Amino acid sequence: MAHFTSLKSNRWILEILAVSIAYAVAFFLTHYLFYPLQLKIVPEFESLANLLYLPHGVRVLAAWLLGWRSVFALAPGAFISQNLLFEQPIWDFKFFAVFLIGIVVAPLAFSLLKFAKFDARAREENPPCWQCVMLVGVFASLLNALLANLVLGTLTIDFLGYLVGDVFGLFFVVLILVLVFRQMRARGY
Amino acid sequence: MIETSKIAQLRRLLHSMEESLGLVELSSTERDVYYAASELSEQDRIVRSDDLQDHPLINGVAKPTYFRALKTLVKLGYLHHAAGTKTGKYVVDLPSE
Numbered sequence: 001m002a003h004f005t006s007l008k009s010n011r012w013i014l015e016i017l018a019v020s021i022a023y024a025v026a027f028f029l030t031h032y033l034f035y036p037l038q039l040k041i042v043p044e045f046e047s048l049a050n051l052l053y054l055p056h057g058v059r060v061l062a063a064w065l066l067g068w069r070s071v072f073a074l075a076p077g078a079f080i081s082q083n084l085l086f087e088q089p090i091w092d093f094k095f096f097a098v099f100l101i102g103i104v105v106a107p108l109a110f111s112l113l114k115f116a117k118f119d120a121r122a123r124e125e126n127p128p129c130w131q132c133v134m135l136v137g138v139f140a141s142l143l144n145a146l147l148a149n150l151v152l153g154t155l156t157i158d159f160l161g162y163l164v165g166d167v168f169g170l171f172f173v174v175l176i177l178v179l180v181f182r183q184m185r186a187r188g189y
Numbered sequence: 190m191i192e193t194s195k196i197a198q199l200r201r202l203l204h205s206m207e208e209s210l211g212l213v214e215l216s217s218t219e220r221d222v223y224y225a226a227s228e229l230s231e232q233d234r235i236v237r238s239d240d241l242q243d244h245p246l247i248n249g250v251a252k253p254t255y256f257r258a259l260k261t262l263v264k265l266g267y268l269h270h271a272a273g274t275k276t277g278k279y280v281v282d283l284p285s286e
Contacts, residue, residue, distance in 0.1 A: 122202070128201040129202075129205065130206040
């Protein structure tokens with residue numbers, strides 16, 4: 001029994017580490033590489049939204065695999081990333097709201113769609129369907145944009161920017177993983 | 190990593206995307222050899238090359254093409270040599286594993 005509990009807690013620690021690190025890497029790539037590039041390529045797009053927001057891909061895939069456990073797995077990575085970038089105190093309402101929305105929105109989207117009889121979660125009985133995951137990603141993005149815009153009171157152009165960035169981000173993350181696994185396969189892993 | 194089944198689920202998802210986008214790297218012969226091996230492995234985990242060559246899917250395939258396909262499948266990780274053998278016996282690795 002103790003051994004089982006230890007295995008389970010080890011698995012949780014690994015999940016938190018893997019997902020949080022993936023989130024932090026995606027976050028910093030987005031803000032320090034893709035966003036500056038975006039400003040150079042489309043300077044006329046006067047919005048704070050990233051048009052390629054990789055963290056959305058990480059949170060959707062984490063929620064697809066782990067369900068509501070992804071909230072705990074994402075929390076450290078999301079908190080540290082956001083804190084380092086915005087340097088705002090935790091008790092700042094907007095900071096905390098954006099943090100909370102960000103980690104909850106993907107499992108919420110999966111659950112709401114399951115409630116509407118569209119179950120796209122990773123289950124043995126569900127055949128893998130990347131289009132379904134993308135669809136949930138779009139729904140999660142809409143929820144995220146809606147909630148974030150409510151809290152931050154941002155403009156319609158930001159709303160569209162968030163949506164575009166999230167969808168491209170999710171697709172790009174899945175594509176990166178496809179390439180990584182292909183390389184691993186080619187090297188015999 | 191996290192948990193083997195989670196990684197397997199992720200790989201299955203990515204494989205479905207590769208298939209949809211036409212990114213799967215196998216030729217039609219390689220695919221046929223792989224499907225034949227997968228079918229034979231349902232009866233016995235270790236697939237013998239002789240049995241594989243007799244499979245209806247492989248019947249019309251020239252021997253050099255067949256062996257090239259086998260080699261590619263091993264290189265890409267779809268098949269691996271059975272323990273203690275260097276040729277003739279293979280074990281199927283499902284893309285989801």
